[in-house]
Amino acid sequence: xSPLHSINQAYSSQPLSEKALREAAEWCVVLADEDIxxxxxxxxxxxxxxSEENVCAWESMRDTWNSFSSAEQPGLSTTLVHxxxxxxxxxxxxxxxxxGFAVLLFSLFTAGWWASGIPAPQxxxxxHHTAVGERxxxxxxxxxxxxxxATSAVNIAFNQNLRSIELLKGRVFVEVxxxxxxxxxxxxxxxxxxxxxxxxxxxxRFQADMxxxxxxxxESRVDVCPRDTACQEVGxxxxxxxxxxxxxxxxxxxxxxxxxxxxxxxxxxxRPLVEVLDELARYHHGALRYxxxxxxxxxxxxxxxxxxxxxxxxxxARALPIRAxxxxxxxxxxxxxxx
Numbered sequence: 589x590s591p592l593h594s595i596n597q598a599y600s601s602q603p604l605s606e607k608a609l610r611e612a613a614e615w616c617v618v619l620a621d622e623d624i625x626x627x628x629x630x631x632x633x634x635x636x637x638x639s640e641e642n643v644c645a646w647e648s649m650r651d652t653w654n655s656f657s658s659a660e661q662p663g664l665s666t667t668l669v670h671x672x673x674x675x676x677x678x679x680x681x682x683x684x685x686x687x688g689f690a691v692l693l694f695s696l697f698t699a700g701w702w703a704s705g706i707p708a709p710q711x712x713x714x715x716h717h718t719a720v721g722e723r724x725x726x727x728x729x730x731x732x733x734x735x736x737x738a739t740s741a742v743n744i745a746f747n748q749n750l751r752s753i754e755l756l757k758g759r760v761f762v763e764v765x766x767x768x769x770x771x772x773x774x775x776x777x778x779x780x781x782x783x784x785x786x787x788x789x790x791x792x793r794f795q796a797d798m799x800x801x802x803x804x805x806x807e808s809r810v811d812v813c814p815r816d817t818a819c820q821e822v823g824x825x826x827x828x829x830x831x832x833x834x835x836x837x838x839x840x841x842x843x844x845x846x847x848x849x850x851x852x853x854x855x856x857x858x859r860p861l862v863e864v865l866d867e868l869a870r871y872h873h874g875a876l877r878y879x880x881x882x883x884x885x886x887x888x889x890x891x892x893x894x895x896x897x898x899x900x901x902x903x904x905a906r907a908l909p910i911r912a913x914x915x916x917x918x919x920x921x922x923x924x925x926x927x
Contacts (some may be wrong), residue, residue, distance in 0.1 A: 759791030
């Protein structure tokens, strides 16, 4: 069965989640290692048995990996490589290596959707999007400035009455050009954030498969509007999170004019370690694996560099009872140290 036929078949009943596909891609990397342990094989079997979706994701990803590795479809390979180079130019040198194919499998898999005629994930077709480890600043038609963090995507829709930014994935920092006749809003599935002239950040998060919307205001005020409940006004130096249509306010504990991530650092004030690892994963060209339940109680404060994964993990390992195990330069596993 061809990989694209397998993808079609898997998607015919219910779309596979990005989470399942990413985990399947990570297992392709692990199982490609000749020195895989019995514990890892047991973990893989347990992952497969966890859900039917995992089985479908594994079959599709495995078939795709086999196809790319054998290079039996030169036409498709050319299309995939061309698409991939546009999205991940900085990793182009890896394409000819078997290890590179394993590490980049998920990125190539999403490109395969496009090449096969299957609708691609929205974020790959967005007006503006960023790759792993990439930040980008865009000046919009009205003079507003938009900074996208790594692995983020937005669509822009301006008209004579409204300026709308649809955040599909990741997070953005918006410096709004004042226009009293046209409010600017950032829209997501979880709700929207509206302002006239201000500076604020918006982030879509998925913790334990639960979507949420995180907002931080750095200048002036915004209205935070959960999807099905009333809007709440939030002022400078404050923010919060929309969870289950409820806005939970929170002080920022910072007088900065913009979020630290726009300058390539991660400033932490008693943050859950799991959230910190998710932040770092945006800048890691590969897979960062950890058990969220195992690390749930650990919290951290300090400043970490976003562009240097080794340094960031070393800082965390000195401050917390964890260890980072590197299987390859791209696959890193975080474990809690045993008492």
